[in-house]
Each structure stands twice: as C-alpha cells, then as structure tokens.
Amino acid sequence: MRLSRRHFLYSALTAGAAAALPSALFSGCTVASGAGRANSAVTRGTVRQFALPSEATFPKGFFWGTATASYQIEGAWKEDGKGESIWDRFAHTPGKIKNGDTGDVACDSYHRWQEDIALIRAMNLNSYRFSISWPRVQPSGSGTVNSNGVDYYSRLVDGLLEARIRPLVTLFHWDLPQMLQDAGGWPNRDTAARFADYVQVVARALGDRVSDWMLFNEPDAFVEVGYLEGMHAPGHKSLLDFLRATHVVNLAQGAGFRALKAVRPAARVGTAFSMSPCEPATDSEEDKLAAERAHAITNTWFLEPALRGRYADALTFLPETAMGIKSGDMEKTRAPLDFIGINLYYRTIASAVGTIERATHTQEWLFPVKMDGGREGPRTDIGWEVWPKALYDMVTRITRDYNRPVIEITESGCAYNDGPNEAGVIHDARRISYHRDYLAALSQAMVEGADVRGYHVWSLLDNFEWAEGFSQRFGVTYVDFRTQKRTIKDSGRWYAKVAAENGISALS
Numbered sequence: 387m388r389l390s391r392r393h394f395l396y397s398a399l400t401a402g403a404a405a406a407l408p409s410a411l412f413s414g415c416t417v418a419s420g421a422g423r424a425n426s427a428v429t430r431g432t433v434r435q436f437a438l439p440s441e442a443t444f445p446k447g448f449f450w451g452t453a454t455a456s457y458q459i460e461g462a463w464k465e466d467g468k469g470e471s472i473w474d475r476f477a478h479t480p481g482k483i484k485n486g487d488t489g490d491v492a493c494d495s496y497h498r499w500q501e502d503i504a505l506i507r508a509m510n511l512n513s514y515r516f517s518i519s520w521p522r523v524q525p526s527g528s529g530t531v532n533s534n535g536v537d538y539y540s541r542l543v544d545g546l547l548e549a550r551i552r553p554l555v556t557l558f559h560w561d562l563p564q565m566l567q568d569a570g571g572w573p574n575r576d577t578a579a580r581f582a583d584y585v586q587v588v589a590r591a592l593g594d595r596v597s598d599w600m601l602f603n604e605p606d607a608f609v610e611v612g613y614l615e616g617m618h619a620p621g622h623k624s625l626l627d628f629l630r631a632t633h634v635v636n637l638a639q640g641a642g643f644r645a646l647k648a649v650r651p652a653a654r655v656g657t658a659f660s661m662s663p664c665e666p667a668t669d670s671e672e673d674k675l676a677a678e679r680a681h682a683i684t685n686t687w688f689l690e691p692a693l694r695g696r697y698a699d700a701l702t703f704l705p706e707t708a709m710g711i712k713s714g715d716m717e718k719t720r721a722p723l724d725f726i727g728i729n730l731y732y733r734t735i736a737s738a739v740g741t742i743e744r745a746t747h748t749q750e751w752l753f754p755v756k757m758d759g760g761r762e763g764p765r766t767d768i769g770w771e772v773w774p775k776a777l778y779d780m781v782t783r784i785t786r787d788y789n790r791p792v793i794e795i796t797e798s799g800c801a802y803n804d805g806p807n808e809a810g811v812i813h814d815a816r817r818i819s820y821h822r823d824y825l826a827a828l829s830q831a832m833v834e835g836a837d838v839r840g841y842h843v844w845s846l847l848d849n850f851e852w853a854e855g856f857s858q859r860f861g862v863t864y865v866d867f868r869t870q871k872r873t874i875k876d877s878g879r880w881y882a883k884v885a886a887e888n889g890i891s892a893l894s
C-alpha cells in the first residue's frame with residue numbers, strides 16, 4: 387500500500403530498512419534553526435469534517451483537467467528508439483509489481499493518443515496534464531536525442547491545441563533513464579546537470595506551443611519510495627541514498643528551472659508536490675511538534691529550498707555531510723516557481739516517537755515522527771481515507787504561508803474498482819461524490835482567498851498504478867486492458883457537466 391510513503395521513516399524503520407548509520411555520516415551537521423517551533427495555525431486534535439457548500443461556481447477560465455503519466459499509460463516501452471527506464475527494469479524484475487504486471491503496454495496511449503484526446507474533448511475539459519518520458523526523448527539520459535520520441539510529444543501537443551485543450555507538461559514523472567541510474571541515479575550529483583540538459587531539449591522542441599510546465603512530479607514520493615522504502619523503482623532501501631537524492635533533486639529543481647527559463651523566458655514553471663495536511667494525533671505538545679515536522683518533510687522539503695533557499699525544519703538537525711550539501715548549494719536550489727502544483731489525496735496524522743525508539747534508531751532520532759492515514763472517513767479500494775477537508779486545509783495553509791501563490795491542483799482522485807454492468811455502463815457513484823466533495827472544499831478555500839487556477843482529476847484513464855499494477859482503477863474512463871476499449875464512466879459524464887457549467891450545482 388503506497389500510503390506507507392506517508393509514514394516512511396516509521397515504516398522503513400520498523401521494517402529494518404535502514405541500518406543504524408555511523409555517526410560519522412553526520413559530521414558537519416548544523417542544528418536546524420527554529421526546529422520544533424509550534425505553529426498555532428495547525429488544526430488541532432481530531433478534526434471533524436466541516437459543512438461543505440453544495441454549490442460552487444469557479445472563476446471564468448478555470449482549468450478543468452485530467453492527469454496521466456508516461457509510464458502509467460503509454461506502453462511502447464521499447465518502440466521507436468526509446469531507451470530503458472528504471473520502471474521498465476523494475477517492473478521486469480519478478481516480485482516487484484502486484485500480479486507481475488508491467489507498463490509494457492499499459493493503456494497503449496503511445497498509439498491511441500488521438501482516441502485519448504477525443505475522450506478529453508468529450509468531457510469538455512480544457513486542460514490535460516501528461517508527462518514526458520525522458521528515455522523516449524534521450525534514450526541514455528544524456529546526449530543523443532531520439533527524434534521519434536520528440537515527434538510523438540509534438541504530435542500530442544498539436545492535437546491538444548487543435549482540440550483547444552491546454553497541454554500541462556510534467557518533465558519528470560518517475561521514469562528515469564536506466565543508464566543514469568546505472569551511473570548512480572538521483573543520489574548522484576551529476577544527475578542534476580543531466581536533468582537540466584534534458585529540460586532544455588524538451589523546452590526547445592515544444593516550448594513554442596507549451597507554456598505551462600512542471601519540473602517534477604512528487605519529488606518526495608519518488609526519492610522516498612524509490613530510495614528509502616524500496617517499493618518503487620529503483621528499489622533501494624538506503625537512508626543515505628534517500629538523503630542524498632533529496633538534495634540532488636532540489637539542486638535539479640533549481641537547475642531545471644533556470645535551464646527552462648533560459649530558452650523560454652515566458653514559460654510558467656512549477657512542480658507538482660505531493661501534499662497532505664498533517665494533524666497531531668492528540669493535543670500534546672509532542673504530537674503538535676511532530677505534526678509540524680511531518681508538514682515540513684511531507685509538504686515543504688522540496689518547496690522551501692526552491693522558494694527560500696533553505697531546508698524546512700523537519701529533522702532534529704540537518705545532516706549536511708550525509709546529504710552531500712556543499713557550500714553555495716542552497717543558492718542553487720532556488721527556483722522562484724510561477725505556480726505551486728498540489729497533488730492531494732488524503733490527510734496525515736502525526737504523533738511523536740517514544741524516547742526508547744528514538745534512542746535506539748538513527749532514523750527515528752533524526753526524524754522523530756510517526757505518520758499514518760486518518761481513520762474516520764470512508765476508504766477507497768486502495769485504502770486511502772476520503773477526507774475532503776484535507777484539500778481545504780492544505781490549500782489555505784500554503785496560501786497563508788507562501789503569500790498567496792498561484793496554485794494548480796495537479797492531481798486528486800480515488801481508486802474504486804467498479805466495472806461495467808451487463809449494459810456496459812460503469813456506475814461509479816463513489817467517485818462522483820469524492821470529486822464533488824473535494825471540489826466543494828476547494829471552492830471554500832478559494833472563497834477565503836486562495837488563488838487556484840485549475841483542478842486535475844487523477845486520472846483520465848484506469849492505468850498502471852505503480853507497485854499495485856492494474857489492480858487499482860483511478861480513471862474517469864474505464865479501460866479494458868485486454869482489448870484497450872475505453873468507456874467513459876458515470877463520473878466522467880458528471881465531470882463533463884461540471885466543466886461545462888464551470889462549477890458544481892446541487893443537482894449535478
């Protein structure tokens with residue numbers, strides 16, 4: 387269950403994933419200034435759902451969209467000169483993915499992209515968030531560009547623009563070229579420079595038509611689940627790799643931002659951060675402090691370096707040597723993002739770690755927080771709690787803490803495995819109620835001043851859900867993976883109405 391990424395240090399520790407680190411790793415550490423400051427704005431104790439508005443109109447020009455990612459939908463894993471990615475390698479390794487599934491074919495969107503654009507059109511949507519597969523564009527991760535790969539994305543962009551759909555492009559949604567992983571992957575500092583080169587290749591090729599970009603999708607998730615928990619590619623279980631990777635990705639975010647602006651100064655550039663409001667499990671001072679630390683690592687570990695050139699106060703101190711932080715680095719991590727992308731599914735409940743656990747485990751000593759999902763709301767099929775207020779809480783907090791930035795909801799969604807009935811219709815009422823309630827919560831945050839420009843349902847299609855394979859269906863379109871037949875679910879029809887009416891109404 388990928389919820390584990392939300393209590394990563396706890397789960398990794400109990401799984402014994404990280405052996406106690408030699409203290410020498412932490413030489414050169416500085417105590418994070420203000421670590422542990424309590425923030426009175428944090429919601430307290432057990433939070434009840436609030437009354438959701440039953441109707442809401444969104445501002446004119448609001449972006450209604452869906453989101454996907456290359457490895458999850460494209461297939462064609464070795465066609466037309468594409469290089470191998472870490473997800474190809476990982477999924478081909480027995481035992482890594484549920485039921486032995488792979489993304490070799492996935493939704494075959496590489497060949498069916500026109501059909502997919504037609505679905506987006508049928509839903510009246512004006513934005514489509516998709517990602518570029520780095521090894522499709524640069525098979526070895528550096529140097530030679532594969533023109534077939536570039537052409538594919540170029541055709542996709544043209545098709546979207548023709549259909550009056552805004553392309554919202556993610557440059558990295560987890561499928562690192564395997565050759566870069568062989569050279570050390572994200573823990574290797576050189577990867578930041580490779581990323582900046584790749585960003586320029588894509589920006590040069592598509593930037594005449596694409597204006598809105600995201601450098602990364604959920605940096606915290608791919609470094610944590612990939613390098614610490616080992617449940618995602620490349621499958622490492624190393625605290626040291628995790629710490630180094632977080633810093634290199636922050637450097638890459640700064641370098642990628644500058645690289646993109648250098649060739650396309652007018653581009654709007656953000657990152658899609660995985661966010662979740664962190665509530666203290668109880669009213670104790672220890673749990674409140676734990677919740678602030680959880681917020682810092684979950685929500686702002688990759689945002690503070692970009693916007694403020696510093697690491698958030700998440701850890702008891704900053705292990706500079708272990709992270710590979712060099713003098714002058716924090717200036718390099720700066721990236722004045724034009725917008726903040728928020729991927730949000732659920733809330734997090736944080737509690738303090740006991741003294742004995744802290745004393746005996748390096749990881750819990752460094753990050754003394756346990757994180758878990760909430761247990762009051764209903765659960766989706768993947769086990770994530772449905773908690774619309776989480777979106778309100780997160781958006782209002784980011785609005786307050788970062789001086790009302792431009793926000794896009796780059797993902798939200800739910801896994802329900804409803805399938806077609808005898809008539810071939812997919813009645814997924816729970817998905818409709820999920821999105822209706824999350825949108826109502828979002829509209830409340832906007833009424834209170836948040837500057838939110840768009841909402842992207844995860845996902846356009848049922849697709850390859852990482853370690854869960856095809857067992858979890860998040861789509862507003864049903865995909866029969868044997869035939870690749872696509873059928874818009876009830877939720878997709880409902881979403882089409884929302885987009886057409888630019889809001890939710892009591893009747894919709």
Ligand code: FCB
Nearest residue numbers: 455603604729844851860
């Ligand atoms: C997000 C990922 C996305 C998808 C959804 C369910 O964390 O960004 O690729 O897997 O979860």
